[in-house]
Amino acid sequence: MRAVAFAEFGAAPEVQDIAIPEPAEGEVRVQVRAASVNGIDLAIAAGYLNGMMEHRFPVVLGKDFAGVVDAVGAGVEGYAVGDRVFGVVTKAFLGDGSFGEYVTVPAAVGLATLPDVVSFTEGAALGLAGTAAADAVDAAQLGAGQVVLVAGATGGVGNQAVQLAVRSGATVVATAHSTEEEALVTGLGAVEVVDYREDVAAQILVAHPEGVDAVIHLAGDAAALLPALRDGGRFASTLLGSSEQLPTESATVVPVYASPSTATLDRLAENVAQQHTTVTIERVYPLDQFGQAFADFRAGTVGKLVILID
Numbered sequence: 210m211r212a213v214a215f216a217e218f219g220a221a222p223e224v225q226d227i228a229i230p231e232p233a234e235g236e237v238r239v240q241v242r243a244a245s246v247n248g249i250d251l252a253i254a255a256g257y258l259n260g261m262m263e264h265r266f267p268v269v270l271g272k273d274f275a276g277v278v279d280a281v282g283a284g285v286e287g288y289a290v291g292d293r294v295f296g297v298v299t300k301a302f303l304g305d306g307s308f309g310e311y312v313t314v315p316a317a318v319g320l321a322t323l324p325d326v327v328s329f330t331e332g333a334a335l336g337l338a339g340t341a342a343a344d345a346v347d348a349a350q351l352g353a354g355q356v357v358l359v360a361g362a363t364g365g366v367g368n369q370a371v372q373l374a375v376r377s378g379a380t381v382v383a384t385a386h387s388t389e390e391e392a393l394v395t396g397l398g399a400v401e402v403v404d405y406r407e408d409v410a411a412q413i414l415v416a417h418p419e420g421v422d423a424v425i426h427l428a429g430d431a432a433a434l435l436p437a438l439r440d441g442g443r444f445a446s447t448l449l450g451s452s453e454q455l456p457t458e459s460a461t462v463v464p465v466y467a468s469p470s471t472a473t474l475d476r477l478a479e480n481v482a483q484q485h486t487t488v489t490i491e492r493v494y495p496l497d498q499f500g501q502a503f504a505d506f507r508a509g510t511v512g513k514l515v516i517l518i519d
C-alpha cells in the first residue's frame with residue numbers, strides 16, 4: 210500500500226510502498242478515505258518524539274482518519290466489514306498511522322461509527338481536534354451565564370471548542386486577528402473577538418473587569434492569559450503538561466490530554482450529523498502532496514487540512 214512513512218530516525222517522510230497491515234486481536238483494519246493533519250504529525254516527522262515513544266519502522270505518519278472497515282480481527286464486536294468509521298490512532302508506539310491506504314486500530318478506543326450524513330472529509334478532521342476540544346470544554350466546567358475565553362479559537366481544536374462552549378450555554382470570547390478569522394469565529398458563535406497580536410488579557414479586562422469565568426488555552430503564552438481569568442476561575446489547557454507549569458493560587462489549572470473514547474467520538478459525530486456543529490475544512494490534498502499540507506499547517510491555518518486517499 211502507499212503510505213507516508215519514514216524508515217529510520219532522521220529520514221524525511223515520503224510516500225512509500227509498504228505491506229498492508231493485518232488487524233491483531235481486538236483490532237479492525239480501516240481502508241482510509243481521508244486523514245487530517247495535526248501538530249503531532251509534524252512533531253513526529255521532525256523527530257521530537259524520539260526517545261519519548263517507541264518507534265516501529267517504517268513509521269507511518271497520521272493520527273486522524275475516516276474510512277471503511279475492511280477486515281475485523283478476532284474478538285471484535287460491534288464493527289463489520291463495510292462500516293463507515295472515523296477516529297484517532299491511539300497506539301502506545303509509533304508505527305501504524307493514517308496517512309496511508311490502510312491502518313489497523315483497536316476497536317475499543319479511538320474508533321466510532323461515522324454517520325452517513327457526515328462525509329469522510331469531515332470525519333477525518335474531527336477525531337483528535339474534536340476530542341481535545343470536548344475534553345477542554347468539559348475541563349472548563351462551563352454553564353449558562355458564564356463567559357469563556359477561547360485562546361487559539363481559529364485552529365482545528367479552537368473551531369470545535371468555540372462551538373461546544375456555545376452549546377454548553379456559555380458566552381464565548383474568541384481570539385482572531387484578521388477579518389477572515391473574525392468572520393470564522395463569530396460564525397461559529399463567538400460574541401466577542403480579541404486580537405491575539407495585542408495584549409489579550411488587557412482587552413478582556415476592558416469588557417470584563419473581574420475577568421472571565423474560564424480560559425480554554427489552545428495557543429499563546431499561558432502566563433500572559435492568566436490575568437484575564439477571575440478569582441476562582443478555571444484554566445483548561447491543551448498545551449500545559451502539568452498544572453505546575455502555571456503556578457497560581459487564584460485559579461484551577463487543568464492540563465488536558467485528548468482521550469478519544471468512543472463515547473466522545475460519537476458525541477462529536479452526532480453534533481455534526483444534527484448540524485449542531487460544523488467542521489471547517491480549509492483545504493484538501495492528495496496523498497503525494499502531504500509535504501505541502503505540512504508546510505501550509507506550519508504557516509497557519511483557519512480550520513483543518515485534509516489528505517484524501519483514493
Ligand SMILES: NC(=O)c1ccc[n+]([C@@H]2O[C@H](COP(=O)([O-])OP(=O)(O)OC[C@H]3O[C@@H](n4cnc5c(N)ncnc54)[C@H](OP(=O)(O)O)[C@@H]3O)[C@@H](O)[C@H]2O)c1
Binds near residue numbers: 248405448508511
Ligand atoms: N493535549 C492534547 O491532547 C492535544 C490534542 C490536540 C492538539 N493539541 C495542541 O493544541 C493546540 C491547538 O491545536 P490545533 O490543532 O488547533 O492547532 P492549530 O490548528 O495550529 O491552531 C492554532 C491556532 O491558534 C492561532 N494562534 C497562534 N498564535 C496565537 C496566539 N498567541 N493566541 C491565540 N491564537 C493564536 C493560530 O492562528 P494563525 O494561523 O493565525 O497563526 C491557529 O489558528 C496545539 O498546540 C496542539 O499541539 C493538544
